[in-house]
Amino acid sequence: MKVLVLGAGQLARMMALAGAPLGISVRAYDVRSHSVVHPVTLADYQQDLASGIADCDVITAEFEHIPNDILIESQASGKFLPGERAIRVGGDRRLEKQLLDQVFVANAKYKVLASKADLQQATVDIGLPLVLKSALEGYDGKGQWRLKSADEIDAVWAEIEVFLGDSSPNQAMVAEEWVPFDREVSVIGVRNKNGDVNVYPITQNHHENGVLSFSFAPAASSELQQQAVDAFSKIADELDYVGVLAIEFFDVQGSLLVNELAPRVHNSGHWTQQGADVCQFENHLRAVCDLPLGSTELVRPTGMINILGCDHIDSNAHALAGVHLHWYGKDKRPGRKMGHINVAGLDSTSMFKQLQALQPLLPEHDFPGLANAIKAVTH
Amino acid sequence: MKVLVLGAGQLARMMALAGAPLGISVRAYDVRSHSVVHPVTLADYQQDLASGIADCDVITAEFEHIPNDILIESQASGKFLPGERAIRVGGDRRLEKQLLDQVFVANAKYKVLASKADLQQATVDIGLPLVLKSALEGYDGKGQWRLKSADEIDAVWAEIEVFLGDSSPNQAMVAEEWVPFDREVSVIGVRNKNGDVNVYPITQNHHENGVLSFSFAPAASSELQQQAVDAFSKIADELDYVGVLAIEFFDVQGSLLVNELAPRVHNSGHWTQQGADVCQFENHLRAVCDLPLGSTELVRPTGMINILGCDHIDSNAHALAGVHLHWYGKDKRPGRKMGHINVAGLDSTSMFKQLQALQPLLPEHDFPGLANAIKAVTH
Numbered sequence: 001m002k003v004l005v006l007g008a009g010q011l012a013r014m015m016a017l018a019g020a021p022l023g024i025s026v027r028a029y030d031v032r033s034h035s036v037v038h039p040v041t042l043a044d045y046q047q048d049l050a051s052g053i054a055d056c057d058v059i060t061a062e063f064e065h066i067p068n069d070i071l072i073e074s075q076a077s078g079k080f081l082p083g084e085r086a087i088r089v090g091g092d093r094r095l096e097k098q099l100l101d102q103v104f105v106a107n108a109k110y111k112v113l114a115s116k117a118d119l120q121q122a123t124v125d126i127g128l129p130l131v132l133k134s135a136l137e138g139y140d141g142k143g144q145w146r147l148k149s150a151d152e153i154d155a156v157w158a159e160i161e162v163f164l165g166d167s168s169p170n171q172a173m174v175a176e177e178w179v180p181f182d183r184e185v186s187v188i189g190v191r192n193k194n195g196d197v198n199v200y201p202i203t204q205n206h207h208e209n210g211v212l213s214f215s216f217a218p219a220a221s222s223e224l225q226q227q228a229v230d231a232f233s234k235i236a237d238e239l240d241y242v243g244v245l246a247i248e249f250f251d252v253q254g255s256l257l258v259n260e261l262a263p264r265v266h267n268s269g270h271w272t273q274q275g276a277d278v279c280q281f282e283n284h285l286r287a288v289c290d291l292p293l294g295s296t297e298l299v300r301p302t303g304m305i306n307i308l309g310c311d312h313i314d315s316n317a318h319a320l321a322g323v324h325l326h327w328y329g330k331d332k333r334p335g336r337k338m339g340h341i342n343v344a345g346l347d348s349t350s351m352f353k354q355l356q357a358l359q360p361l362l363p364e365h366d367f368p369g370l371a372n373a374i375k376a377v378t379h
Numbered sequence: 380m381k382v383l384v385l386g387a388g389q390l391a392r393m394m395a396l397a398g399a400p401l402g403i404s405v406r407a408y409d410v411r412s413h414s415v416v417h418p419v420t421l422a423d424y425q426q427d428l429a430s431g432i433a434d435c436d437v438i439t440a441e442f443e444h445i446p447n448d449i450l451i452e453s454q455a456s457g458k459f460l461p462g463e464r465a466i467r468v469g470g471d472r473r474l475e476k477q478l479l480d481q482v483f484v485a486n487a488k489y490k491v492l493a494s495k496a497d498l499q500q501a502t503v504d505i506g507l508p509l510v511l512k513s514a515l516e517g518y519d520g521k522g523q524w525r526l527k528s529a530d531e532i533d534a535v536w537a538e539i540e541v542f543l544g545d546s547s548p549n550q551a552m553v554a555e556e557w558v559p560f561d562r563e564v565s566v567i568g569v570r571n572k573n574g575d576v577n578v579y580p581i582t583q584n585h586h587e588n589g590v591l592s593f594s595f596a597p598a599a600s601s602e603l604q605q606q607a608v609d610a611f612s613k614i615a616d617e618l619d620y621v622g623v624l625a626i627e628f629f630d631v632q633g634s635l636l637v638n639e640l641a642p643r644v645h646n647s648g649h650w651t652q653q654g655a656d657v658c659q660f661e662n663h664l665r666a667v668c669d670l671p672l673g674s675t676e677l678v679r680p681t682g683m684i685n686i687l688g689c690d691h692i693d694s695n696a697h698a699l700a701g702v703h704l705h706w707y708g709k710d711k712r713p714g715r716k717m718g719h720i721n722v723a724g725l726d727s728t729s730m731f732k733q734l735q736a737l738q739p740l741l742p743e744h745d746f747p748g749l750a751n752a753i754k755a756v757t758h
Contacts, residue, residue: 013399017396017399017400020419020708021703021705022704022706023704023706023708023718038420040399041417041420043417043420277700277723286697292695293698295700299679299725300678315671318665318670318673319671319672321674321676322656322674325402326400327400327401327402329399329402344656344678
C-alpha cells in the first residue's frame, strides 16, 4: 500500500517509520514547497499534488489546517481518509463546537463572536472569565486571549481586530466559558471503516506556554476511561471517522469536558510508541489502509517529554532503562518541536522513578516547568 | 551520525528504521551492485564505496561473508566496527573454532581437513557420526554433510571435492563431532568501546531444512543464562568487540556448547523489536556510534516466525493482540527471507496462546514444520 500524507513534518515521519514493517510506503506532500517527499529522508519525488495523488492508494493528513484547494483536490480523489469533513471540523472551532453539541458530548459553553457587542453579550450569557479563541489555526495556543473583567473588553477587542485583520476572511472568534479544570487529559482512539473502535488509555497532559510539554499514561480510573470512550465513539461515529482521532478534555472533578479535537495522530499519543501494543502511527495506517485495527492495550506505563527548540540531549539519558529518544531530523528553531523522549517503566512507580532520574539531565532552560510538572505528578 | 552498512538486506533496513529516531542516518553498500542505497527506500545515492566511506562516520556490516577487497578498504578507513578480525572470525569456521579454544569456551571437537586421509583420521580421533562443514559461507545450512559410517567416506569426500573445486582457493572443510543436543539456543549481546556488555535473554531456536523458522524468548534458567553471558563476555572481550554479536549454542543437558558466531545482528534476535526495552538493531547502532548501550531487559515474552518465500499473510493475523508483522520489502523468491512475525504476550503463557491462535492462519505449505514446532514448545 502507498499512503500520501498531507504535511511533511514529524507525524508523517513517524507514520513512515511505523508503516515500513507493514509494507506500507509513506510519502508526504509538503504544503509549503508543494513537493512530494519521503518524510524520513526528505528525498524529493519530483511530483506535484496531482501526481502524488494519482500514485497513492490512500491520502491522509498530519494536520488540520490544510489549504482549501489541497483539501478539495484530495477529497475529489475519493482516496482521502478521514476525509474533508473531519479535517474541516478539526480545523474550525465553530464546526467543532457544533458537532459536540449535536452528539451531546459535554463541552464548555460558547458563543461565536461577530462583533464587540457579541463579546459584551457573552460576558453576560456565559459569565467571566472568558477564554477567546480564534476559530481557525488555534494550534498550540496561538490566537488566544483571556478576558477576566468587563473593563478589559475594549483593549482585548482592539487586539482581536488586529488579529482578525491579519487573518483569512473566514476567521472568527469564539468566546468560551473558562473551565476551572483539575487537569488536562486526552484520549487517542482509532476507528475503521466497519465502525470498530479501539481506544488507548487516557493520557494526562501538561502544557507550558500553551504547548504540550509532558504527558503520561495511564492516567485515569476505568470510570473516567469509559467517559472518554463514550465521547470518542459518539464523535467518531457521527463523522464516520476512519483513522486516529485525538480528543483533549478538561477533567473537572471527575467529569470530562471536551476541549478540542484533532483529526489525526497527536503529540499526546507519542507515548504509545513504547507503551502500547500497537502505536498510534501504525494504528492510523492500519485504519486508513483497511487492515484490522491493532490492540491499544497498555504494555508499559509511559511518559513523554517534548523537546522544544533544542537539538542536544545529554547522552547519559540513553543509559537509563526505558528512556527512548525520538528525534525528528529538523533544523533547530526557537520553540520548534525537535523530538520527544519516551520514558517507560514496568509499572507506574518505575516509570515515575525513571522520569525523576532523567529530569536532572534536562536543563530548566530547555525544559521550562518540567521539573515542577514531574514533581507534581510523582508526589 | 551517519552509518554505512556493508550489505543492503533486511538487517540494514531494520537498522535504518531503528536508527532514525536516534538521529542516526543509515546508508547501505550493496556488495553485488556496488552502489550505496537507502536500505528502506532503496534510493541510490550515486556513490561508490570510497565516497560512501568518506561520507560516513562509522562503517558496520550486516553479514560476515564480505568480499576481501571491500573488507580491507573498510578496515583501512579506521571507521569499521566490529572490524575486520571479528568479521573474518565469523566468516571462517577455522578461525572461529581456534578462537573458541583460545578463550576456553566449550564447543564441539573438530579437525580441519586437508585430504580424505584427514577425514579418515577424524573418524578415529573424534568418532562417528561427524558433521562436515565448509569453513567459509556456511550460512543457513549450505555446504554441510553428515557422515554416519566409515563406508560413506569415499562417496562423501567425492561430493566435497566437487564442492571445494567450485569454491574459492581459501575454502576448506572442518569435521566436527556430532553433538546430541536437546535443543538449539542463542544469545544476542552487545558490547561497546568501554567494554560494557549487555546480553538479551536466551532464545530457543527451531530450524527447518537448515534455516531458522521459529524462535522465542525467554527460554532458559538463570543458570543457563549465566553460562551464555560468560561465553559472550570471553569471546567479545578477546575480539575487543564493538556492536551486537550473536552466539548459537547447543544445549546438551543443561550445558551450552557454542555452535557458531555471527558478528552482527541476528535473525534469532528479531524478537527484541517487540520483546526488549531496546532492540538489537538500536543497540548495535548505539555501540558502533559510541552511545550508552540500551537495556536488554525483557519487556514481553516474544516469539518470532520467519516468513520464507511467501509475500502474503492472512490479514486476520493483524487482528491478534501482540502480533506484529515485519516485511522486508523484497521481491518473492523460493526460500527467500521475506519478513518475520513477532508474537508478544504479557507473560509466556499468553505469548504461547497467541502463537497457537496465529498458527492456523499460516499454512503448512508456506510454514513447513511450524505447527509441530509450536506444538512442541507449548505442550
